[in-house]
Amino acid sequence: MNAMAPYSMVVFGDGWRARFFCRMAAAIPDALEVRAVIGHHRDRLESIEREYGVRASTDAALLRRCDPDFVALAVSWPAMPGMIETMAGEGCHVLCETPPAPDLEGLRGLWSRVADRAELVQVGEQYHRMPGHAARLAVIRSGAIGTPNSAEIASTHMYHAVALIRAYLGVGAIRATVNAREFTAPMMNPRQVEGWDDPARLSDLKTTIATIDFGEGRYGLYNFVDNQWWNPLLSRRAAVRGTLGEIVDDRVMRWKDGAPIPSRIEYRRLGVDMNLEGNGIATASFDGNIVYRNAYMESRLSEDDLAVADHLVAMGRYARGEGPAVYPLAEGIHDHAIALAMDESARLGRDVAVEGEAWMA
Secondary structure: OOOOOOEEEEEEOOOHHHHHHHHHHHHOOOOEEEEEEEOOOHHHHHHHHHHHOOEEEOOOOHHHHHOOOEEEEOOOOOOHHHHHHHHHHOOOOEEEOOOOOOOHHHHHHHHHHHHHHHHHEEEOOOHHHOHHHHHHHHHHHOOOOOOEEEEEEEOOOHHHHHHHHHHHHOOOOOOEEEEEEEEEEEEEOOEEOOEEOOOOOEEEEEEEEEEEEEEOOEEEEEEEEOOOOOOOOOOOEEEEEEOOEEEEOOEEEEEEOOEEEEEEEEEEEEOOOOOOOOOEEEEEEEOOEEEEEOOOHHHOOOHHHHHHHHHHHHHHHHHOOOOOOOOEHHHHHHHHHHHHHHHHHHHHOOOEEEOOOOOOO
């Protein structure tokens, strides 16, 4: 935990994501605090104030009185670009929710207006901080599978999946050629974000499959089914191939000492059987070395929550000049530009290239 004063933020927005940020701060109060929530809906703000004990108001002037390390923007897609521009224009460090703008013209316009202040703006892209993804990335950085050249993600959607693919391949905001197709078929879909269906029934679900060609033999494979986040019948898959082997979920096979060697990423989980240390993940290890460590053991947060909490604390460090950039605006913009290209490619039935944009390397 942070030995200094907790990193502080003011949250703009009063929807579910704003509540999410408040819940993270409540879970790790020694590291993070929400000084205020600013929104438009008085009933939602009153509910947040009651549940989390934070100041909640419709008065944007409250930001100045709170003097936070950074502002967290949890507003609608259409409102996001203007809020980013306003906050960055006032010299605030900004963490914006994904995506930074809803469409390609919005992404281009946002970059043109804030490029000179882009170092103030980071994007809330946390998936690579989840224990499993963080552990796999550490194994890749160790050189175990050599140089990665392909990555498959079948777990989350659009820009989040693109961010993971680029992280696994180690490619920045470079040219990408996308080829996508969509397929619809009946499938059992028993749970939605609102809860379980009763009775459960078949639904026509769309599957989107896309290849993302980054050149030099490097590519990503995107595979996502409608509602895959909530459907318990659908597994998640992450596969990365390199010059010396591959990682498939937690299984690692690589060439070493003149032979193929199988290994696993192993997790130490608390609260299993007679373990009384808590409930959650403690560490992940590979070949006897820890490749992920839970920094918030006492919080009992889920794996996705841990990633968000870690992202927010990292943003606090960055805002205070204590740590590196968290997820730069150009990276978040590029993720969504590629995601939009997937939609366009599926609609047109042809390749779509993302190239020559002002934010690209």
